[in-house]
Amino acid sequence: MPITALNVSSTLARRKLGRFLTKRSRREKIRDIMRHENTWREKLVILVPYLWMLLFFLMPFLIIFKISLSVTEIAIPPYSPLVTFEEGAMQIILHLENYTFILTDEEGTYLRSYLKSIEVASFSTIFCLIIGYPIAWALSKCRPATRNIMFMLLIMPSWTSFVVRIYAWMALLKKDGLINDVLMALGIIDSPIHMLQTDFAVYVGIVYCYLPYMVLPLFTALLKVDYSLIEAAYDLGCRPVKTFFSVLVPQTKSGIIAGSMLVFIPALGEYVIPELLGGKSSILIGRILWQEFFNNRNWPLASAVAIMMLTILAIPIVIFFKVQRKQMEAASA
């Protein structure tokens, strides 16, 4: 169709109308959405990711739960079936042995490792928060150009391989590693300190690997802080420590919660770091699960361990999800 004056003017009118339509009040928009029936195309777009996650994310968890209720057997697959048919009778056998075993194990290995995991994850979260907050603050106070460069430098290590980063610490913390060598050369210590295969090494590893996950949400929250409130607090005679806790912390609450959950949840089930950097004392629940699965080939017990871990994680995951959603809604509003 050739472009005519009429055409052009009608497009212009339409554009104006479009702009007018996008400026409609929010309430009207919401009413519109409520009335809106999803078209088949929209349904298709919803269904593809939804079905994928249903099949490959939700279903595996139902299967874990199912297998945690069976017992190990020498068969392929190595666990007893829940439902059996014998002489026309259908039997459903739900074994609770795995759970009772975990809870009442005489040596207490399992319960102890759960507690140890919670301890390590909590302290790691606190360390990340203490180290990450000043970094995020310093980053947010930089000029935009410097901030860009610093931001890239801070996240660059997390784009390199996870295993490589742990490996780097193994070389540093070793008995004849760089840290001991430097301390000995400076005369601070006489004999090398035993650092590798201790809880200290595990903490260093977790903080090193998870620090960016703490810094990023804190940084986003700190960028939005209204610093005039801090000046007001100072003017009213508030001391720095109190100002920090009563003005800065409440304003960055969402960042603190999101960052803490991003560290705590994965740290609780961490396997690689305690395996490579930790010693015999750092038997965390992730290692127990791995050993039950790979070394003892006890799949039902490993599943029960996983289900118990999920139960512990349910609360932090819900908190994280809620914070995430609130931010999402704030961003799209």
Add this chain to the structure above:
Amino acid sequence: MKILSRKISSSAIAKAVILALALLFLYLPIMTLVVYSFNESKMVTVWTEFSFKWYGVLVQDSAIIHALVISLTIAVLAAASSVVIGTMAAFVMVRIHHFTGETSFMLFMTAPMVLPEVITGLALLLLYVTLGGFIPVFADRGILAIWIAHVTFCSAYATVVIRSRFIELDTSIEEAAKDLGAGPLKVFFAVMLPALMPAEVAAFMLSFTMSMDDLVITSFIAGPEYTTLPMQIFSSIRRGLSPEINALASIIIFVASIGTFIGWLSMVRKQKRIAADAAKAQAAAKLERENAILGAIRP
């Protein structure tokens, strides 16, 4: 006035010290790793002389090359599919909002990011074993199985990246296109996708990295012939430090740094362009306002 300026400078010093310490903490381990990869000695921690010896050993290590090929294949496939699913999920979150099952949809797209990897890995393996009874493809636990697992957690990350760009899109252009008679698919490919492109690329890069990097989930599901690069590195580290791994790690660090740098550069350029556009728009608005005022004064 004097007090104020002192206050500013002390906070500037604090800022510089904090950032310097942070960078030292983040880079010292990686740097020592790279330095010792050029060490001639077989001992990782004792420096003898500069040499490329271990890089030579590395290139001839067929196990590592094989693992690298498997990892790269899976990472490319997983990243491409994750971007597609991530775009769909982001579209659903930003443009559709209200539908039944919305909360569970959100949960599905968030949870894979935080869940401990041992749980996800075990869960997926048990799924494959169960499905393998009916569909033989899953019993094999090869490229397909690893690809599915990686897409599952990578697409959650891809969704976050693409969604943050999706929110910023100007809906009036889409509505104009719709008014001009473009169908929904045409609107998506001609209007939305070009605007989303930077985020799509970023999501691809992130998914690719996550896939290349994954150790725990892959260890659970991969069959014996499908050892990926992180699994190969992990099993060799468990046996102790080796200069060959230092050389490999240095190459990984080098490639990742270049990738991050290029990504960062394009991000900064885009920001500059947006800032320039905003400045232009502001200048134009100012001019218009002045003209309007002038017009009001002189009819």
